[in-house]
Amino acid sequence: xxxxxxxxxxxxxxxxxxxxxxxxxxxxxxxxxxxxxxxxxxxxxxxxxxxxxxxxxxxxxxxxxxxxxxxxxxxxxxxxxxxxxxxxxxxxxxxxxxxxxxxxxxxxxxxxxxxxxxxxxxxxxxxxxxxxxxxxxxxxxxxxxxxxxxxxxxxxxxxxxxxxxxxxxxxxxxxxxxxxxxxxxxxxxxxxxxxxxxxxxxxxxxxxxxxxxxxxxxxxxxxxxxxxxxxxxxxxxxxxxxxxxxxxxxxxxxxx
Amino acid sequence: xxxxxxxxxxxxxxxxxxxxxxxxxxxxxxxxxxxxxxxxxxxxxxxxxxxxxxxxxxxxxxxxxxxxxxxxxxxxxxxxxxxxxxxxxxxxxxxxxxxxxxxxxxxxxxxxxxxxxxxxxxxxxxxxxxxxxxxxxxxxxxxxxxxxxxxxxxxxxxxxxxxxxxxxxxxxxxxxxxxxxxxxxxxxxxxxxxxxxxxxxxxxxxxxxxxxxxxxxxxxxxxxxxxxxxxxxxxxxxxxxxxxxxxxxxxxxxxx
Numbered sequence: 001x002x003x004x005x006x007x008x009x010x011x012x013x014x015x016x017x018x019x020x021x022x023x024x025x026x027x028x029x030x031x032x033x034x035x036x037x038x039x040x041x042x043x044x045x046x047x048x049x050x051x052x053x054x055x056x057x058x059x060x061x062x063x064x065x066x067x068x069x070x071x072x073x074x075x076x077x078x079x080x081x082x083x084x085x086x087x088x089x090x091x092x093x094x095x096x097x098x099x100x101x102x103x104x105x106x107x108x109x110x111x112x113x114x115x116x117x118x119x120x121x122x123x124x125x126x127x128x129x130x131x132x133x134x135x136x137x138x139x140x141x142x143x144x145x146x147x148x149x150x151x152x153x154x155x156x157x158x159x160x161x162x163x164x165x166x167x168x169x170x171x172x173x174x175x176x177x178x179x180x181x182x183x184x185x186x187x188x189x190x191x192x193x194x195x196x197x198x199x200x201x202x203x204x205x206x207x208x209x210x211x212x213x214x215x216x217x218x219x220x221x222x223x224x225x226x227x228x229x230x231x232x233x234x235x236x237x238x239x240x241x242x243x244x245x246x247x248x249x250x251x252x253x254x255x256x
Numbered sequence: 257x258x259x260x261x262x263x264x265x266x267x268x269x270x271x272x273x274x275x276x277x278x279x280x281x282x283x284x285x286x287x288x289x290x291x292x293x294x295x296x297x298x299x300x301x302x303x304x305x306x307x308x309x310x311x312x313x314x315x316x317x318x319x320x321x322x323x324x325x326x327x328x329x330x331x332x333x334x335x336x337x338x339x340x341x342x343x344x345x346x347x348x349x350x351x352x353x354x355x356x357x358x359x360x361x362x363x364x365x366x367x368x369x370x371x372x373x374x375x376x377x378x379x380x381x382x383x384x385x386x387x388x389x390x391x392x393x394x395x396x397x398x399x400x401x402x403x404x405x406x407x408x409x410x411x412x413x414x415x416x417x418x419x420x421x422x423x424x425x426x427x428x429x430x431x432x433x434x435x436x437x438x439x440x441x442x443x444x445x446x447x448x449x450x451x452x453x454x455x456x457x458x459x460x461x462x463x464x465x466x467x468x469x470x471x472x473x474x475x476x477x478x479x480x481x482x483x484x485x486x487x488x489x490x491x492x493x494x495x496x497x498x499x500x501x502x503x504x505x506x507x508x509x510x511x512x
Contacts (some may be wrong), residue, residue, distance in 0.1 A: 023406065024411070026401060026404045026406075027400050027401055027404055027405060027406055027407050027411070028400060028401055029400075029401035029403075029404075029453075034398060042398060054406060055404060055406055056404065057405075091404070097422065103389075142418070143421065143422065143425075144284060144285075144421075145283055145284055145285035145421075146284060146309060147285075148282045148283055148285075148312065149283060150282075150283055150310060150311055150312075150506070151283050155280070155283070155411075155414055158411055158414065158415070159418055160414065162360065162415055162418075164401065165399065165400075165401075166353065169399070192492075194323045202499075204495065204501045205494060205496070205503050206499055206501055206502075206503065207496050207499040216492070218420055219488075219489065219492060220492075223485070223489050224483075225483070226483050227479055227482050227483035228482070229479070232475075233475065233479050236472065238465060240458065240461070240463050243458075243461045243462055243463040244461055244500060244503075247461050247462065247500075247503060247504060247507065250507055251503065251506055251507060251510070254507070254510045
């Protein structure tokens, strides 16, 4: 079950932190590290990364490198954004222990074998942007000392991996046999495609003015993300989009 | 309550680890670090210690230095020995989360105000001796990857401090400060009205055939219910319904 969790570092600046992250993951039995647009070229072969990975050079060498967070989350069905800051209009917030419980429920209730969880960390300096947070299903935070919450990314990752290990292995021991399978969850790329289609439909039906979009699409994203859509539900909603767009074409054809 | 917990490093070799330990404690709101017979003279003023303590130089500067573990544990009423190895004839063993619960019960059930807990870590190289472990009340371990349990002392301390913080502060105190109230949730009648309106829109757009509704509406209900809609979201979605129905009327008006 641990192999279905990945840890995503967005634009890491210091290769040493990437190495420490690899080590932190491996101590907790995880192996999937993803680097989104690292600031240093070839970050995973940098001497600082290799030195700090210590015996976890296998995790470091196996790290995936992506251009964008969307790409990193394309196969992911439940993503947790680690952030200490509150966000207006962000996904629902929880602490890291609750996040680990949610990941556990998500992964164990999946009958399709397709569910994947991810923990997403922002840059060392400024964390995640609101746009990056919006690609995730939940916000989570480490309940640190509010007067000195100076956890570096590798430490935050260590605590996240620890909580996930604890929750996922505990669940393995406790999982009732023969539990009915839940629906197949929709991966990130499928939800993104739905949002694009939904936006087109809202424009076609005249509800969304592309010149004055306001916060309509972020609100819709928030709603869909919170619901944790199944693949079947995304299919249903895309069917609605197709019907709306087809109807609006009839009107413009009628006018022409 | 956090001030009644100390963290004891026995014979630390690397001043950098002492600095990292100070930082790890402070991130979790603890301040009592005790060094037993450090291998480097004046370890807490060593440049590596100061550098790695980062903003936790107050904790580092305030660290107590003792000659022996007995001296460090003299005021302590419940001591936990952190060790990955099993010991014959040692104190009872538990994991770090259970240890934190025990510390909580111990400190909160104390009427005298004299109870003090301590977490004791051994040397970087060889951990605690059997004689040192025997001075403690409980053994505790971090449930790490058995094939790579390479946590350094500062990381082990970070996880121990995290568990103790979580156990000692109640959930209310852990909630992020200044968190705004969430959006107003939609009451059941509002969601029912939305579902009725949504059904009319799906019929109007030709997606739902009222003679063969299949399970479309139960599925939509399930989705909306799971999301826990806010009142604002139901307003948005009802706006979409109104737009869809208005558009379909244009078509039928065009035909008539």
